[in-house]
Amino acid sequence: QSALTQPASVSGSPGQSITISCTGTSSDVGGYNHVSWYQQHPGKAPKLMLYDVSNRPSGVSYRFSGSKSGNTASLTISGLQAEDEADYYCSSYRYSYPLGGVFGGGTKLTVL
Amino acid sequence: EVQLVESGGGLVQPGGSLRLSCTASGFTFTTYWMNWVRQAPGKGLEWVANIKVDGSEKYYLDSVKGRFTISRDNAKNSLYLQMNSLRVEDTAVYYCATDLGHLQFDIWGQGTMVTISS
Numbered sequence: 683q684s685a686l687t688q689p690a691s692v693s694g695s696p697g698q699s700i701t702i703s704c705t706g707t708s709s710d711v712g713g714y715n716h717v718s719w720y721q722q723h724p725g726k727a728p729k730l731m732l733y734d735v736s737n738r739p740s741g742v743s744y745r746f747s748g749s750k751s752g753n754t755a756s757l758t759i760s761g762l763q764a765e766d767e768a769d770y771y772c773s774s775y776r777y778s779y780p781l782g783g784v785f786g787g788g789t790k791l792t793v794l
Numbered sequence: 795e796v797q798l799v800e801s802g803g804g805l806v807q808p809g810g811s812l813r814l815s816c817t818a819s820g821f822t823f824t825t826y827w828m829n830w831v832r833q834a835p836g837k838g839l840e841w842v843a844n845i846k847v848d849g850s851e852k853y854y855l856d857s858v859k860g861r862f863t864i865s866r867d868n869a870k871n872s873l874y875l876q877m878n879s880l881r882v883e884d885t886a887v888y889y890c891a892t893d894l895g896h897l898q899f900d901i902w903g904q905g906t907m908v909t910i911s912s
Contacts, residue, residue, distance in 0.1 A: 716896035720839070727902040728831075728839065733894055771839050775896040780856050783829070783841030783897035 685784035686711065686772055693792040700759040702789045704772030705753055710784055712753035713777040719748060719757045720771045722788075728771065732757065759791070767793040796820040796901055798890050801885035803906030809909070810880050816873040816890030816903055823871040830864060830875050832886035833905075840886075843875065844893060858884075880910045 687705040690692040694700040702743060704711065705720075711717055715735045719730040730739050736748040745760045755774075759766055802814040814830070830842040843854045843864040852864050853890040873890050887907050891899035 714896070716898060718894075718898040720899070722839075727889060727904055728899070729902070730894070730898070730900045731851040733898040733900070739900060773839070773841075773897065773899075775898075782853055782855060783831075783844075785839045785841065 683734050685776070686774060686786035688770075688772060688789045690787070690788035691790045691792065693794055694759075694762045694778045696764065699725060699764050700791065701759075701760060702717065702757045702770055702772075704755045704757070704786050706725070706755075706774055706784070707753055707776040710774040710776045711750065711755050711772075713750075714775070715750065715774045717748070717755040718773045719746075720773065721766075722769045724768075730772075747779060761794050764793050767791055798892070798901055798903035800888065800890055800903040800906040803888065803907045803908045805911065806817040806880055807912050808880060808882055808910055811876070812908060814877065814890075814908070815889055816875075818873070818892075821892075821901070824868045828864075828866060828901060829891045829893055829897070830873075830909075830912040831883075831889045831891055831899065831902075833889070834883075837886075841897065842888070844897065845860040845873070855884060877908070880908075882902045883908050884908060885910045894906065898905045 719732040722728045732748040829844040845864045860880045865874045887905040889905045892901040894900040
């Protein structure tokens with residue numbers, strides 16, 4: 683059982699927008715704005731897509747955006763493209779025992 | 795080119811040991827906290843351990859405490875994970891990753907596979 687809860691799968695057609703939720707507790711997601719999102723294609727290493735809830739690293743498309751409300755963070759991908767099809771993981775720092783990083787179980791995005 | 799390269803994975807019997815290495819290049823290794831993150835076959839990501847820039851602080855996932863030891867050699871731009879008393883459930887791809895801050899991982903290696911089986 684993962685510490686953070688994500689939907690197992692989401693899907694959308696090219697050009698559409700999708701949102702992936704990530705629900706934790708006040709000891710992680712809800713505690714501070716240190717939520718990150720990762721994209722992972724099959725057989726590849728994860729790639730950081732967003733950090734501190736909504737900041738994009740250099741080189742990440744503006745189509746990726748993030749937000750947070752209470753204990754739930756969200757990743758939105760607008761203008762879906764075929765190459766967006768991948769697994770997406772959220773992560774947060776846990777501010778109470780046991781300290782450390784916690785991940786969501788991952789969401790498989792299918793571009794129809 | 796910014797790069798992390800892991801090595802040292804392999805097949806080990808339960809109860810055995812392995813030492814993973816991660817070599818950094820293309821960025822200033824000595825300014826980053828470093829992490830190990832693992833992924834069991836077909837499963838999600840799991841943070842394992844991290845270490846401060848000077849090695850003075852180390853933190854571990856509860857299930858590996860007392861069995862795994864994270865260390866670094868800044869002179870060699872290298873990170874290590876000594877894994878002892880290995881269990882079947884430690885089977886995973888192990889990634890090293892830099893820490894952007896508060897366990898947000900910005901540079902990842904390609905991973906090294908660790909298989910624990912008799």
